[in-house]
Amino acid sequence: MIVELGHFTLILALMVALVQSTLPLWGAERNNAGLMALAAPAAVLQLGLVATSFAALTWAFVVSDFSLAVVVSNSHTLKPILYKVSGVWGNHEGSLLLWVLILATYGAAVALFGGGLPARLKARVLAVQGMIGVAFLLFLLLTSNPFWRLEFPPLDGQDLNPLLQDPGLAFHPPFLYLGYVGLSMAFSFAVAALIEGRVDAAWARWVRPWTLAAWVFLTIGIALGSWWAYYELGWGGFWFWDPVENASFMPWLLAAALLHSAIVVEKRESLKAWTILLAIMAFGFSLIGTFIVRSGVITSVHAFANDPERGVFILMILGFFTGGALILFALRAGVMEARGVFGLVSRESAIVANNILLSVACFVVFIGTIWPLVGTLLLKRDLSVGEPFFNAAFSPFMVALALLLPIGAMLAWKRGDAGRSLRTLVPALLLALALGALGYAMQTGRTALGPVGLALGAWVALGALTDLWLRTGRGAMAGRFARLLRLPRADWGKATAHLGLGVTIFAVSAMLAWKIEDIRVVQVGETFPLGAYEVRLDKVEEVEGPNYTSTMGWMTVTRDGAPVAVLSPEKRIYPVAQMPTTEAAIDYGFLRDIYLVLGDRQASGGWAVRSYIEPFANWLWAGCIIMALGGLLSLSDRRYRVAAGARKPAARLAGQVPAE
Amino acid sequence: MKRLILILALLATPVLAVQPDEMLADPALEARARAISRDIRCPVCQGETIDDSNAPISRDLRLIIRERLVAGDSDAEVVEFIVSRYGEGVLFNPPAEGANLVLWLAGPALLLIGIGVAVAANRRRVVPETTLSAAEESRLQEILKE
Numbered sequence A: 001m002i003v004e005l006g007h008f009t010l011i012l013a014l015m016v017a018l019v020q021s022t023l024p025l026w027g028a029e030r031n032n033a034g035l036m037a038l039a040a041p042a043a044v045l046q047l048g049l050v051a052t053s054f055a056a057l058t059w060a061f062v063v064s065d066f067s068l069a070v071v072v073s074n075s076h077t078l079k080p081i082l083y084k085v086s087g088v089w090g091n092h093e094g095s096l097l098l099w100v101l102i103l104a105t106y107g108a109a110v111a112l113f114g115g116g117l118p119a120r121l122k123a124r125v126l127a128v129q130g131m132i133g134v135a136f137l138l139f140l141l142l143t144s145n146p147f148w149r150l151e152f153p154p155l156d157g158q159d160l161n162p163l164l165q166d167p168g169l170a171f172h173p174p175f176l177y178l179g180y181v182g183l184s185m186a187f188s189f190a191v192a193a194l195i196e197g198r199v200d201a202a203w204a205r206w207v208r209p210w211t212l213a214a215w216v217f218l219t220i221g222i223a224l225g226s227w228w229a230y231y232e233l234g235w236g237g238f239w240f241w242d243p244v245e246n247a248s249f250m251p252w253l254l255a256a257a258l259l260h261s262a263i264v265v266e267k268r269e270s271l272k273a274w275t276i277l278l279a280i281m282a283f284g285f286s287l288i289g290t291f292i293v294r295s296g297v298i299t300s301v302h303a304f305a306n307d308p309e310r311g312v313f314i315l316m317i318l319g320f321f322t323g324g325a326l327i328l329f330a331l332r333a334g335v336m337e338a339r340g341v342f343g344l345v346s347r348e349s350a351i352v353a354n355n356i357l358l359s360v361a362c363f364v365v366f367i368g369t370i371w372p373l374v375g376t377l378l379l380k381r382d383l384s385v386g387e388p389f390f391n392a393a394f395s396p397f398m399v400a401l402a403l404l405l406p407i408g409a410m411l412a413w414k415r416g417d418a419g420r421s422l423r424t425l426v427p428a429l430l431l432a433l434a435l436g437a438l439g440y441a442m443q444t445g446r447t448a449l450g451p452v453g454l455a456l457g458a459w460v461a462l463g464a465l466t467d468l469w470l471r472t473g474r475g476a477m478a479g480r481f482a483r484l485l486r487l488p489r490a491d492w493g494k495a496t497a498h499l500g501l502g503v504t505i506f507a508v509s510a511m512l513a514w515k516i517e518d519i520r521v522v523q524v525g526e527t528f529p530l531g532a533y534e535v536r537l538d539k540v541e542e543v544e545g546p547n548y549t550s551t552m553g554w555m556t557v558t559r560d561g562a563p564v565a566v567l568s569p570e571k572r573i574y575p576v577a578q579m580p581t582t583e584a585a586i587d588y589g590f591l592r593d594i595y596l597v598l599g600d601r602q603a604s605g606g607w608a609v610r611s612y613i614e615p616f617a618n619w620l621w622a623g624c625i626i627m628a629l630g631g632l633l634s635l636s637d638r639r640y641r642v643a644a645g646a647r648k649p650a651a652r653l654a655g656q657v658p659a660e
Numbered sequence B: 001m002k003r004l005i006l007i008l009a010l011l012a013t014p015v016l017a018v019q020p021d022e023m024l025a026d027p028a029l030e031a032r033a034r035a036i037s038r039d040i041r042c043p044v045c046q047g048e049t050i051d052d053s054n055a056p057i058s059r060d061l062r063l064i065i066r067e068r069l070v071a072g073d074s075d076a077e078v079v080e081f082i083v084s085r086y087g088e089g090v091l092f093n094p095p096a097e098g099a100n101l102v103l104w105l106a107g108p109a110l111l112l113i114g115i116g117v118a119v120a121a122n123r124r125r126v127v128p129e130t131t132l133s134a135a136e137e138s139r140l141q142e143i144l145k146e
Helices: A002-030 A033-037 A039-062 A069-074 A081-086 A092-113 A119-143 A172-196 A201-232 A243-268 A272-295 A308-335 A347-379 A387-410 A418-424 A426-442 A449-470 A477-486 A489-514 A617-635 A638-643 A647-656 B002-011 B027-037 B056-070 B075-086 B100-130 B134-145
Strands: A516-522 A527-530 A533-544 A549-559 A562-567 A570-574 A579-583 A585-587 A592-601 A607-615
Touching: A002 A033, A002 A039, A002 A092, A002 A119, A033 A039, A033 A119, A039 A069, A039 A081, A039 A092, A039 A119, A069 A092, A092 A119, A092 A172, A092 A272, A119 A172, A119 A308, A172 A201, A172 A243, A172 A272, A172 A308, A201 A243, A201 A272, A201 A617, A243 A272, A243 A347, A272 A308, A272 A347, A347 A387, A347 B100, A387 A418, A387 A449, A387 A489, A387 B100, A418 A426, A426 A449, A449 A477, A449 A489, A489 A607, A489 A617, A516 A527, A527 A607, A533 A592, A533 A607, A549 A585, A549 A592, A549 A607, A562 A585, A562 A592, A570 A592, A592 A617, B027 B056, B027 B075, B056 B075
Parallel strands: none
Antiparallel strands: A516 A607, A527 A533, A533 A549, A549 A562, A549 A570, A570 A579, A585 A592, A592 A607
16 A cells, blocks of 8 residues: 555656646746746655655565565565665666655755745746656656566565675765756756846856755765775775766766856856856766666666666657757857956966866766767777776876866966966975875885876875965964964865865875785685785684675784784675675775785685785775865855855755655 | 576676686786786676676686787787687777777867867957947046046
């Protein structure tokens, strides 16, 4: 009965979304206040209905209702409760329902907290948001209905893919979706502005928090995914350049570009048309990402569920929304006339450079991702594009971005003085170069990547700190420290996010350059050297888990005889899913992770063991967290609370969704 | 669903791809073998290199690479050998020639276009500020006279 209720509310939500996407739009055109006012309650009602539906599906998973096809395919009575709940979105149908739930939540947030918005703009924004809702609710109901009942329910389920039974991955999709779908807000505002034919500072002040929130969620989501790949897949890496990873990375790059260009619109009333275009493209890439993940058109190790019919449907959604918005853009972009002018050397120009580099980097990732498809369809050739291409073709743009960032971030608005910015950055530059030289002197190999990455990361990070310090003006130290604490949160956010980027750049190059790998056969009781450490395989035993059996190794890590850690890498077999997984054992450290993987028993009696020293691995996740923190700080700036009141809905979202 | 699970079981555990018994005793040769195998796609599992994959064919390819290296082939000859048998689809790093030039040059080309458009747009924006219309000019003169 509860399941039918969920199904029914989902259909009702579609009806409400239909009303929300048409009548308010018409009302805004005819200046009918009554019709415009319909948008807000419709958005809230839509959220209520979709949330009921989502709750019903969650209930079906929690009580293991095996009359539902999705539950049978993705759950099992023995599964821990956390994974019963995360199983709701660990499959195609459920994850789309989560998509729609988040979409409706954003819509309702505008409806509830958008009191300061002009009525007409609000009606149009909600109508566009409603249209996206209609498209995805139709998609859900027509091709991927999670409420499909089975005529003969089995006694037990087929279990969730064991790789997904992991706390890191339980919350990875919700964060990614919060990011993807958050960009729908920027899109709705962009389209509403195009219909309106007006973009001004107030508009930008409304769009920026949503973009910022989406970007923060994407940052966290991508970092969680990468961390999961690092510790769960047992291969010692953190990024594949896999199509599905790229799918989340492209919107991240464009969201980063958008949240910078929106500053120019807000402060200088310039770059309006470009910002609108970016907002459209950013959501377009979210849809492309959804298409790549859900259609299976581009083969990927992440291909959990895919289906050509669904791919075509998403392609239609993509064509309708991006195509429609771009046509609207072509018709109306001329109306958006820039008011602020700026010199070639100015903060505005620096942000334009940032936007160009980020967009081109996104384009490189895009073309690399779809190139195999181009090869098959147009060139009739079987082509692959992988890590070597992306490393070579993508990195130069990031290096250029990192080189320009500290200088650009300190230029004055309108007309800057590059020489002056550079002079203030001399200490940061010298320190960064010295660190790079130190890295070169201390490393054992001859790679340039490590020292260059260190210098570049330090340049960005120190540049961010210099910028923050210079904002305190002149005078005595004590006065400057006092002023430092009173700086607007936006300044702190900017410095923090840039600092995080510097840390991330350094960590990525350090992990790629200075990783130590060792593969060998180890007898029980044998000790082998690993970098500066010694590792001993003490014993290997069989252990029973709640829904798996495990072969567990006990390994002692010492350094010059002093104990460092006892680690137990595992090989698990999940009997229901008939699937083996590897649980790497990691000793997390400030400067390095020790990463051990247990392999198969060898004919000679020993065990295959793969071990890594991963330098500065924690710095990578820390860098991402610092970046996200910078975004949150910026989001909490006073001017958004006063002007837009948009901080609250974002904070509410973060707390609310995983709990459901 | 069974098929999916089977595929997942094959795909999703890139663990212990390179086995200890495959490795060459000579560290220099082994390092070359690893470098080559990181650029070769596993022919049956799409998204993975033969270095990461634990599919049987990847193991065979890793062994072939080592055999050729021990026989004295250069890195390029080894890659050539594999491409001649499995097609160019196994190359994760498509060579920058022919149609692949589009792939390699798309980014730099877009960068140049972007810079060109940005500079042109900037010029266009700056011009109106410096020239005043006749009406504004006369108004300015009035203000200056007062």
